Amino acid sequence: MDKTEISTRPERKTQSWTQDPEGVRRNILEAARIEFVEHGLRGARVDEIAAKTATSKRMIYYYFGDKEGLYRAVLEAMYERIRSFERGLDLSALPPREAMAKLAGFTFDYHAENPDFVRMVMIENIHHARHLSSSAKIAELNLSIIGVIRDIYERGVAQRLFRPGLSPLDIHLTTSALSFYNVSNRATIRQVFDHDMGAPEVLARRRQTVVETILAMLRR
Template identity: 45%
Template sequence: MNEPKVKRDPEGTRRRILDAATQQFSAHGLAGARVDAIAAAADTNERMLYYYFQSKEGLYVAVLEGMYVEFANHGVNEDLSGLQPADAIRALALSTWDYFRANPQWLNLINNENLHGGQYLARSAKLREASSPVISLLSAILARGTTAGEFRADVDALDFYVTLVAMGYYVVSNRFTLKAFVGRDYSEPSVIEAVSTMQVEMLLSFLRTASAAAPLHPASVGTTARRDAARMT
């Protein structure tokens, strides 16, 4: 009697290896992650790991690539075309920062790779392609804002995106050390809302033209007038 054939699922095996490796690298870094533990968690053997990824370092690069692509796609998948330019910037920023809070593994992996000086990411031939769609999306939003007379025309989309990402990344990545250092818990919902509101307004204030700038709060106007009067006396 013939034994039933085992159905091969190469893509499923590869996916399980990547998922298991993501857990290991996020928790232990490149040096501390164990190939045998990854293979066991993926319900496969070490031979298959080397078959698909050639080496532990090759697997690590594949994990980083996948995480960056997923992050970039998250921004692109946001439907912002129907929003006014300022609302689209706000939605993109809040969605990006929410992604960090929902994906602590991503932060751990990026922090670990920075300890390696980015040398393993530099091996990726396709990584930079991942950022192109979200930069194009942001460029389109900025262009719409410029056409509408709301945004400045001299904003570099890449620099602005890096700044947007950095604002949210810092308070999430450093939430534990910030709590110990300054005594404020930046993972508390009320603090998240207050800081996010401030950061969005900072981004929009940079983008606005002089004619489109939001009017000053009455208290601020009074303070400014008193300061100007003092200078003239």
């Protein structure tokens, strides 16, 4: 390795940071997500994250403060992603039953296709939601889905399709629980019952069951 090669490597990292700071931030968050999902908050190492990015450990601390700040930012990005997809469903344009069925199906699909999201939520529960409670952004993000469900539900009640007296939060919790369990307990269910909840035909049946369960819960 000659001196020219040694001198140009740090410059490429500096240029990446100065020319595309948001790209560098996304790169850090992606590497951090993989590290936290694999090793949890306590086991994750910032050195390993830095080694997989286009920046340095020093710049990671510049962006996020410390490892817990980086972990919180990963959580925020993951919640922002699912809430962003939900906002893009355009459920207000659909009749209430169709809208609720679409939301339930989407929720099931999103969890099935994004097991890292489930893993991160499980890790945060181990930490008693300490990092969620310190994030005003996550609290605000998650209010949006309750508003979406409230709008669909109230339209359904007004049209005498849904029974009155239900809580939008309970509807959300039931939908999330049914979708979450199918991913979080996949390994234990396979071991105990020799049943693969991740198999395509099983997923299709479970998805239909979740949608039908939510609609039955709401039916007048």
